[in-house]
Amino acid sequence: MRQVAFILPKRFFFSNDNQIKEDAEKRFDFFLTQDIGIYILAQQHTISKLRPQVSDDYxxxxxxxGRKEYDLIKGKKNDIIFIVVGLEHHDAIFSFQCFVMLIDGGCFLKNPDERGEKIITYGIPINKIEDLILYSKVLKIHKENYFHLGHGENYEVYSFNNANTLGFRVGAEEKKVKEIFQINLKANISNRDAKALMIIMLHLLGELSTSSNFSDIDIWGTFPSSNPDNQDTSVTFIKEAIRLIDGSKVNKEPLIRHTKRQKKQTSGKQYKYENKINDDFQTLRANPVIKDKIKGAVICIIDDYITTGYSAEAAKHILLEAGAKKVIFISVGKFGREYFSTEYNIEGDVxxxxxxxxxSESDFNGRGYTDNDTEFLEFIGKIE
Structure with a gap:
């Protein structure tokens, strides 16, 4: 199990005039007793003034x-999971340059409005310092993915949480996880539970930013909402956060919805089985604005959850036909035990x-079952 280390701005432990704070050692102990590493981020010329003030015990x-020592962090990422706790614009830039996760440390400021705009936009929020310990524990948890399906060399699909509600293991925990996912990944902002959404985002970001399975992705995208006007989704936030962590320069969606589609979760199981991907093929296309970027690229599409797999299959067919080298489809959770791998002949310009x-299609029923919903619910219960 890899160590977790927080990269914290100088202001957490030192004053503006570079004097160590009275409670600095107490803050050191807060992290060190939890086996969490501490990296203090400061200007290179300032470090020589700060280091001698740390007692021999620490x-x-x-x-x-240093703020420009990106390679120092990049060189240790195979052994350490780094997280930047940011306050200022420069902290966000450091996290992007090192391709590591960013947390919004605004709760540590007397005036949270002082934090930089990029911290507010891309940082995962916390309410208190204890949340950092909980976050580190979430990041350390990794099990075999609940669902993983490879289809040749050019397509893979992953789901990171079990929310099985079909088959022989229907229980209260599975139903609760499904409810949490639906509320926080489908609902509008006013109905989302900040506690659950933070854990969902953190778990997915942790998997994506630390696994070698996703190290070669050129373009990050989301599976478009049924309503093309709905751009404010939780998954979009997650995608943008990981895109910046990964350093991708392509900020356009590879898939676009040009016409509103009937929502799949309200259309009924039988309708899904009979209609398959038709509604998506009729309302989706590859984005012509980044046509030259899509061709030859490894593209990762993030979605909230998978049921039958038809959305993932739509992304696969359209983007491979558009010239992508490989498509990886990722969801937060997998509902049910089925996944239908499909074959289509596409005529025309996607x-x-x-x-x-x-x-034709093949049903991969029951593949890749793993229990991790108990821990998911446990962590949500601990966040306040």
Missing amino acids: RDKINFV YGDYAANFV
């Missing part, structure tokens, strides 16, 4: 890193007008 346990003719 000097070998506390690390300093960047404009096209038609898709069904050929």
